[in-house]
Amino acid sequence: xxxxxxxxxxxxxxxxxxxxxxxxxxxxxxxxxxVGCYVVLRGMAFIGDAVAHAVFPGVAVAFVLQGSLVLGGAxxxxxxxxxxxxxxxxxxxxxxxxxxxxxxGAFALGIVxxxxxxxxxxxxxxxxxxxxxxxxxxxxxxxxxxxxxILGLVLALHKEFVAVCLxxxxxxxxxxxxxxxxxxxxxxxTLAVVISLQTIGNILVLALLITPAAAARLxxxxxxxxxxxxxxxxxxxxxxxxxxxxxxxxxxxxxxxxVATVVFLxxxxxxxxxxLLTRRWGRPGVPGAGDDANSxxxxxxxxxx
Amino acid sequence: xxxxxxxxxxxDLGGRPVLRDIRLHLDRGELVGLLGPNGAGKTxxxxxxxxxxxxxxxxxxxxxxPVRPGRSEIGYVPQRHEFTWxxxxxxxxxxxxGRTGRIGLLRRPGVADWRAVGxxxxxxxxxxxxxRPVGELxxxxxxxxxxxxxxxxxxRTLLLDEPFTGLDMxxxxxxxxxxxxxxxxxxxxxxxTHDLVAAVDSCTRLVLLNGRIIADGRPVDLQDxxxxxxxxxxxxxxxxxxxxxxT
Ligand SMILES: Nc1ncnc2c1ncn2[C@@H]1O[C@H](COP(=O)(O)OP(=O)(O)OP(=O)(O)O)[C@@H](O)[C@H]1O
Ligand SMILES: [Mg+2]
Numbered sequence: 001x002x003x004x005x006x007x008x009x010x011x012x013x014x015x016x017x018x019x020x021x022x023x024x025x026x027x028x029x030x031x032x033x034x035v036g037c038y039v040v041l042r043g044m045a046f047i048g049d050a051v052a053h054a055v056f057p058g059v060a061v062a063f064v065l066q067g068s069l070v071l072g073g074a075x076x077x078x079x080x081x082x083x084x085x086x087x088x089x090x091x092x093x094x095x096x097x098x099x100x101x102x103x104x105g106a107f108a109l110g111i112v113x114x115x116x117x118x119x120x121x122x123x124x125x126x127x128x129x130x131x132x133x134x135x136x137x138x139x140x141x142x143x144x145x146x147x148x149x150i151l152g153l154v155l156a157l158h159k160e161f162v163a164v165c166l167x168x169x170x171x172x173x174x175x176x177x178x179x180x181x182x183x184x185x186x187x188x189x190t191l192a193v194v195i196s197l198q199t200i201g202n203i204l205v206l207a208l209l210i211t212p213a214a215a216a217r218l219x220x221x222x223x224x225x226x227x228x229x230x231x232x233x234x235x236x237x238x239x240x241x242x243x244x245x246x247x248x249x250x251x252x253x254x255x256x257x258x259v260a261t262v263v264f265l266x267x268x269x270x271x272x273x274x275x276l277l278t279r280r281w282g283r284p285g286v287p288g289a290g291d292d293a294n295s296x297x298x299x300x301x302x303x304x305x
Numbered sequence: 306x307x308x309x310x311x312x313x314x315x316x317d318l319g320g321r322p323v324l325r326d327i328r329l330h331l332d333r334g335e336l337v338g339l340l341g342p343n344g345a346g347k348t349x350x351x352x353x354x355x356x357x358x359x360x361x362x363x364x365x366x367x368x369x370x371p372v373r374p375g376r377s378e379i380g381y382v383p384q385r386h387e388f389t390w391x392x393x394x395x396x397x398x399x400x401x402x403g404r405t406g407r408i409g410l411l412r413r414p415g416v417a418d419w420r421a422v423g424x425x426x427x428x429x430x431x432x433x434x435x436x437r438p439v440g441e442l443x444x445x446x447x448x449x450x451x452x453x454x455x456x457x458x459x460x461r462t463l464l465l466d467e468p469f470t471g472l473d474m475x476x477x478x479x480x481x482x483x484x485x486x487x488x489x490x491x492x493x494x495x496x497x498t499h500d501l502v503a504a505v506d507s508c509t510r511l512v513l514l515n516g517r518i519i520a521d522g523r524p525v526d527l528q529d530x531x532x533x534x535x536x537x538x539x540x541x542x543x544x545x546x547x548x549x550x551x552t
Contacts, residue, residue, distance in 0.1 A: 162394070163405040167389065167402075175373070
């Protein structure tokens with residue numbers, strides 16, 4: 001399908017769900033890209049995973065009761081995030097096994113709950129793999145509003161989040177409340193996951209959080225740039241992914257994640273300073289970080305041919 | 306008024322006594338070495354001074370006032386491995402992160418903050434590398450980033466935890482000179498170290514610690530073997546004694 005056909009479909013009133021899905025996919029990718037930067041830099045992907053699983057029973061309850069899926073997921077996810085934050089303060093408890101137990105248990109609970117609803121097999125598939133149809137208008141505003149709140153909090157607390165990422169001990173000595181900053185960050189991750197569930201699906205949402213941020217990390221050594229690149233990569237993957245999924249009738253969540261994965265692989269191979277290929281056949285004199293000590297570590301490998 | 310005053314400090318960790326009856330004073334201009342074997346409680350003492358760990362008894366005052374995290378005129382240089390060195394951040398921003406608490410919520414660094422960072426970088430001679438990502442620094446340069454981060458708050462008391470570990474001799478000497486001149490600029494500097502030679506050489510006073518304070522005096526006054534063997538649990542023929550020129 002050509003780009004113009006896609007644009008025509010987007011504007012076709014009979015296909016009103018398509019622009020809605022696009023808007024939600026792009027908004028959630030942007031939010032996930034920004035929040036994902038902290039997740040990647042702090043190496044807390046497991047929390048994204050735990051939360052993604054734990055929101056499932058909340059979503060299931062909301063489904064059975066015909067309530068807002070986003071709201072149900074948010075409640076369950078935030079509860080889990082708080083539990084993890086409390087547990088992970090005490091470094092003597094191995095939090096990963098506790099999370100493992102909770103998370104699979106929560107997921108099982110979700111499956112049992114949702115099996116009570118008539119015709120659950122189809123909805124189960126929607127939860128797991130995402131879907132672009134059947135998004136209520138209300139969710140558009142919920143996702144947009146939640147996205148703005150998340151980005152606003154990131155902007156407001158960025159300096160503090162960075163300090164805690166860099167050095168928890170020093171942050172405590174500076175009088176920062178590390179515990180509360182952790183909780184806020186976990187809740188932000190949860191909300192980012194929840195608003196993305198609808199289109200991407202439960203299983204793939206972690207990729208939306210991690211992949212764009214990881215690709216951006218490969219591309220730059222500057223945090224500010226990374227936090228611009230990650231939502232850009234995420235947003236672009238959402239647009240391209242939705243286009244491909246619409247054209248070739250592939251599942252939307254999977255296609256978006258695959259596009260992001262391709263971007264990640266490209267960054268891994270061709271990133272200006274750290275790419276596998278660029279490093280190997282690296283050009284000397286790649287702009288350094290503002291000082292003159294960045295000579296190629298291995299000048300003999302510089303291309304002469 | 307004393308820069309730092311610790312009186313009768315007791316600390317328990319995990320239900321076990323770690324520090325007992327610690328009495329320690331620092332005046333400005335002093336560079337004090339805190340020496341003791343692994344597990345002696347050196348890091349615990351620094352954390353107790355910073356009010357980062359709960360104490361069982363005793364008092365800690367800095368400039369005559371009880372310590373409150375973020376409020377006291379006290380700089381801290383934790384061990385190097387506490388810092389996330391692979392974080393995508395430049396040297397000057399890493400130093401600025403030391404002022405996060407002082408800048409306060411919802412504020413951005415202002416002119417005064419950047420000037421403080423510039424001064425701190427000058428002080429540790431890292432100005433030329435200020436835009437370099439911290440992940441691309443050597444061990445000695447990293448240590449200087451941490452010192453600059455503490456100095457960015459212009460503290461009058463400085464606590465350093467094992468600043469020499471893993472550094473070669475020239476770098477140790479450079480840092481030792483830096484700490485000496487920081488103390489000479491009317492600061493009180495307390496540093497833990499396992500480098501006994503450097504400590505005997507450059508510190509104005511040494512404190513030997515092993516759960517309690519075993520000795521406290523100028524290096525020339527600590528030439529008896531007794532306090533050293535007691536602190537480190539070594540025999541009277543240990544090469545450690547030759548190292549510190551005690552007999
Ligand atoms: N969180 C903790 N819970 C229980 N005990 C602890 C804890 N942290 C440290 N300890 C114990 O307290 C004692 C003092 O530890 P500390 O880290 O202060 O020693 P140190 O003198 O800094 O040693 P090193 O030279 O190895 O750094 C040790 O015996 C240690 O086992
Ligand atoms: Mg220690």
